[in-house]
Amino acid sequence: MTSRTPLLAIRDLSVAFRTGKQDVTVVKNVSMEIMPGQTVAVVGESGSGKSTTAAAVNRLLPDNGRITGGQVLFEGRDLAKASEREMTAIRGAGIGLVPQDPMSNLNPLMRVGDQIAEALEVHGVASGKAARARVVGLLDMVGIPDPAQRIDQYPHEFSGGMRQRALIAIGLACRPKLLIADEPTSALDVTVQRRILDQLEELTADMGTAVFLITHDLALAAERADVVAVMYQGELVEVGAAAEILADPGHEYTRRLLRAVPSLSSVRMVEPPQKDGGPVETEDLVEIEDLHKVFPIRGSAAEFTAVDAVTFGIPRGRTVSIVGESGSGKSTTANLLLGLDDVTSGRIRFDGTEVTSLGRRELFAFRRRVQPVFQNPYASLDPRYTVEKSIAEPLRVHRVGTAASRRRTAAELLDQVSLPSSVAQRLPHELSGGQRQRVAIARALALSPELVVLDEAVSALDVLVQAQILELLAELQRELELSYLFISHDLAVVRMISHSVHVMQRGRIVESGTASEIFERPTADYTRELLAAIPGTRSRQA
Structure with a gap:
């Protein structure tokens, strides 16, 4: 029988960040409980305070952050008053942590x-x-x-x-009693995501490990959590059993979140232009033919084939998506196209020109026409640059415009990606993860490229901002005839944004087709496995 004494009890918690000469309260009088063996999911958009609440529990707030009120009771002990030595003993053994960003948290x-x-x-x-x-x-x-x-x-x-x-x-x-999981599967494909979350559920059942899950994925929260807590602008606006909140949300913000969750039944954002009842064909901007990439394995004479005989095209003004498990070769394919990795064999042509044979000057010009948005917003922004400088940097490097015109362009791009002008002079560490990714997208658009390679570009975003960004990408495509190579593990998003889809497994394309063909009539067992693993395709058992 599960104990009725909370493992973790957060009582009227408030957290403030010091900015300049004043404190800004970012978590306001939050109270919640986690019982032994229970999974509680905290959902909300970027900047809502959900990750800050989790960081306060483990006393891992940034240097300018502090708990200004309330208690954090772990097994009855108030961690808000614990010494750093006591917290060192608790972290890992009593409270485990899975942080959001692997590149910043692995040495x-x-x-x-x-x-x-x-x-x-x-x-x-x-x-x-x-x-x-x-x-x-x-x-x-x-x-x-x-x-x-x-x-x-x-x-x-x-x-x-x-x-x-x-x-x-x-x-x-260390098999902790409480695991704080801050967006633990945002970088994972759906099949591995399911495996990981199944493992967490087994720990919960077998050992009484509780899970404090921070996520922007409401479908995942609905499927995995016993209790869902919804945060908005630093406050807890709704708490209750997952099934009850999702079936009958009481707060308008929760209802907005639910409406924005992408699913396989969501309305598609893109459709090819029609003429005489059929899609208008367009020439390929990118042609990839029989592409191979082989990596040596450290400490071994063996080799690893990351990309194996891959062939596809990217038509002008269209979105081509690649989906597949982590390690399937989809990001390596993107890096080869961007010229960030050397091709082992095969051909890549951009607008009729062989990319793999470009000289230094030609490669510089090519990169003005092809811009990336990478998966990790933490690593892709220079921590010393303000937001405005980061966005304007490609314009400066390519000698486009004056300093004043570059500032105006940066301001316009901030507005395009739904960021207020007030963030222009902030540094990356002063932004949420979702805000950083929007800055990365704005920077990619600065040079008005013909092709944008988006590698998990919306995986770090909450559903409301994700919907805005996807609609922005679709709108820009219609206006500017942009082409996109869209890399993602989120199949519901891929269905909404793609004209055609390629499914990769172990370096090879195992199925290709239009978005409708892939999602409505998949032929490969692997594709069907990916679709079956999408969060929300099964109900959480009571």
């Missing part, structure tokens, strides 16, 4: 296995050979292929999704 100079083993050794769980064996088991548990070989690799040798899974392994390493 690039340490092997992944050593970083997981460190968590075991610090808390006296295991050391030496026993720790290594435990690490291999943890990597296998979170879905890392060939864990005995991967254990000695560095973070840069992992895909984005694999890095996130390594963080999950660290969070679970």
Whole structure:
């Protein structure tokens, strides 16, 4: 029987950030409880205070943040008043953490296995050979292929999704009583996401581990949580059983969130122009033919084929999407197109020109016409640059306009991506994750490119902002005849935004077709598996 004494009780919690000479309250009198073995999901848009609330529980607020009121009771102890030494003992062993950003939270100079083993050794769980064996088991548990070989690799040798899974392994390493999971699966494809979340549910059932889940994905919250708490502008506006809140939301903000959740039944945002009852054909801006990319495996004579005989085109003014599991080769394909990785063999033509043979000057001109938006907004923005400078930087590098005109362009782009002008002079660390990604999108649009490569560009965004960004992308495409290569693990979003879709598995394209064909009449077993794993396709059992 589950204890009725809360494992975690947050009482009237308030948190403020010091900006300039004043405190700005970002969490206001929040109260909630998490029982042993319970999963509580906190949902809300970027900047709502959900991640700050979680950071306050673990006392990991940024230097300018502090708890200004209330209590954080973990097993009856008020963590708001605990010493740093006490918190060091609690973190990892009592309260595990899976942070949102793998690149900022994994040491690039340490092997992944050593970083997981460190968590075991610090808390006296295991050391030496026993720790290594435990690490291999943890990597296998979170879905890392060939864990005995991967254990000695560095973070840069992992895909984005694999890095996130390594963080999950660290969070679970000491089998904590409470796991704070801050967007733990935002970088993961749906099949691995399901595997990870199934594992968290097993821990909850078997060990009484409670999960404090921070997410912008309401479908995921509905499927996985016992209780859903909705935050808006720093306040808790609604709390209740997941099924009840989602069936009959009491607050207008919750209703707005639910309306914005993408699903396989959502209205599509793009359709090709029609003439005489049929789609108008257009020439390919990009032609990719028999593309291969082979990587050497560190410490071995073996090689890893990341992209294997890939062929497809990107028509002018159309959106071509690539979906597949983390490590399937979709991001590597994007990097090859962008010229960020060397092609092993095959051809890439852009507007009739062979990209792989471009000289330095021609490559510089090519990059003005092709702009990326990467998965990780934390790593893609210079921490020393203001938002305005980050957006204007491509214009300065390519010597477009004057300093004054570049500032005007930056202001216009901020408005296009639904950011207030007040953020122009802020630094990246002063923005939420979703706000940072919007800045990255604005920067990509600065040079008016012909092709934008979007690698998980909306995966970090809450559903309201995600809907705005997707509509913006569709509108820009209609106005400017932009072409997009859209890389995503979110199949519902892919269906809404794509003209054609390619499904990748283990470096190869296993199925191609229009969005309607792929999502309504899939032919490959792997595609059907991806569709079945979408959150919301099964109901959470009571």
